[in-house]
Structure formats: structure tokens, C-alpha cells
Amino acid sequence: MKSYWDSSALVQTTLDDDLHDRLKQEGGLTRAHSLTEIFSALTGKAYIRMEAKAAHKTIKEMSRHLEFVELSPAEIIDGLAKAQERGVRGGRVHDYMHALAASKSGAAALLTLDRNDFEHLVPGLAVEQA
Numbered sequence: 001m002k003s004y005w006d007s008s009a010l011v012q013t014t015l016d017d018d019l020h021d022r023l024k025q026e027g028g029l030t031r032a033h034s035l036t037e038i039f040s041a042l043t044g045k046a047y048i049r050m051e052a053k054a055a056h057k058t059i060k061e062m063s064r065h066l067e068f069v070e071l072s073p074a075e076i077i078d079g080l081a082k083a084q085e086r087g088v089r090g091g092r093v094h095d096y097m098h099a100l101a102a103s104k105s106g107a108a109a110l111l112t113l114d115r116n117d118f119e120h121l122v123p124g125l126a127v128e129q130a
Contacts (some may be wrong), residue, residue, distance in 0.1 A: 004029045004102035005066070006095070007037035008113040009130040014048060014058060019130055027065050029105045031098060035059055069105040071097060086121055096121050 005028040013020040042048050042055040050058065071079070079100045083089075088096045099121040102110040109126035110118055118127045 001106070001108040002027055002029050002067070003109050003111045003128065004069070004098070004105055004107035005034070006030070006098045006110060006112040006118070007034040007041065009111040010034060010038050010062060011041045011048065012113055012130050013062065014042065016130075023062070023065050027067065028111070029067050029069050029102070029107050031070060031101045032068050033094075033097075035063065037094075038062070069101045071101055071104065075100065075104065088121070092117070099125055 003026070005023070007030075009019070010023075010028075010030065013023050038059055039052075039055050042050045042058065043052055076097065079096065080093075083093065083096065086096065095117045099110060099118050103122045103125050109128040111128050111130050112118055113130050115127045115129050118125070
């Protein structure tokens with residue numbers, strides 16, 4: 001069973017050969033929104049700085065190893081109804097949407113650089129440190 005990759009884990013594949021190889025060998029699941037998050041991270045002022053053309057090429061190659069899981073508007077609305085009880089406020093909603101998509105996909109685990117962002121967001125969802 002494949003893991004769900006949040007954008008931080010996918011960005012990390014550009015720096016970590018073992019993680020890059022894992023994605024190529026196992027494939028993964030994510031949301032299409034991750035592609036824009038990855039572009040932002042790769043071309044922004046963070047620890048990685050790529051030109052837009054290089055980021056595009058990287059993301060295009062990465063996407064060949066991914067299957068995309070999307071939430072319907074109804075699933076998002078239902079998730080937002082539970083946001084307060086799950087401690088979701090502000091920007092954490094983006095992590096929450098990843099967690100809901102991971103749960104929907106039936107992924108073995110949600111793979112991320114920061115487990116604390118995802119633990120306890122969705123009951124029963126395994127979170128793995130990348």
C-alpha cells in the first residue's frame with residue numbers, strides 16, 4: 001500500500017537521495033494542490049532556491065510517480081465542520097486537508113517532515129516522519 005506524501009516530504013526528495021529513490025520505487029499519493037506548494041517552496045526564499053523552469057522540470061518528473069486524491073466540496077465542508085474539535089485554525093487547515101485526503105485514499109501512512117503538524121488531526125491516520 002502506498003503512502004500519502006505531503007508537500008514537505010515531496011520537497012525533501014530534491015535533497016535526500018534515499019527519499020527520492022523511495023518515491024520512484026513505491027510511488028505515492030497526494031493532492032494536486034501539493035504541486036503548487038512544492039513550486040512555492042522550490043522557488044521561494046526557503047533553503048532551496050530554484051529558477052521556475054528548473055522547478056517545473058523537477059515537479060513534472062516527480063508527478064510521474066504520484067497518484068492524485070482530491071476532496072469534493074462536500075468532503076471539505078464536512079471536514080470543516082469538525083475543524084474546531086480537532087484544533088484546526090488558520091493555516092493549519094491546509095495540513096488538515098492533506099490529512100483528510102490521506103485518510104480518504106486509504107494510504108498506509110501520511111509521510112511528512114513534521115509529524116506534529118498532522119498527528120491527531122484524523123483519528124486512525126498513521127503519520128510517518130520523512
